[in-house]
Amino acid sequence: xxxxxxxYSTTHNSPCKIIExxxxxxxxxxxxxxxxxxxxxxxxxxxxxSLNTELQPKIEANSIVYVAAAAKAVEEKEWRNELExxxxxxxxxxxxxxxxxxxxxxxxxx
Numbered sequence: 001x002x003x004x005x006x007x008y009s010t011t012h013n014s015p016c017k018i019i020e021x022x023x024x025x026x027x028x029x030x031x032x033x034x035x036x037x038x039x040x041x042x043x044x045x046x047x048x049x050s051l052n053t054e055l056q057p058k059i060e061a062n063s064i065v066y067v068a069a070a071a072k073a074v075e076e077k078e079w080r081n082e083l084e085x086x087x088x089x090x091x092x093x094x095x096x097x098x099x100x101x102x103x104x105x106x107x108x109x110x
Contacts, residue, residue, distance in 0.1 A: 007048040009034065012041075015051060 009016045009032060016032040019040065028045035
């Protein structure tokens with residue numbers, strides 16, 4: 001195996017780089033670097049796959065939908081927080097702040 005090749009750790013759901021490989025009790029063990037976590041760990045060789053392996057479109061599509069939905073939920077929560085703050089401010093200033101929020105693009109929600 002090429003130690004400089006990037007792999008995908010199914011244990012950590014992350015790309016990794018093999019630093020060292022050894023055999024322990026007849027099982028190949030790899031010491032890998034996980035750049036996303038800033039960690040070096042040991043995993044069984046069987047938990048590593050080439051990054052060149054064909055992607056699974058259904059899993060990838062579901063991941064994209066999940067991330068998009070989470071981003072939309074965060075955006076909605078932030079908008080509602082701004083609106084609640086504006087509602088609590090002195091009534092004379094409230095229309096000016098609501099106009100500012102609306103001009104910022106948040107008016108699509110009402």
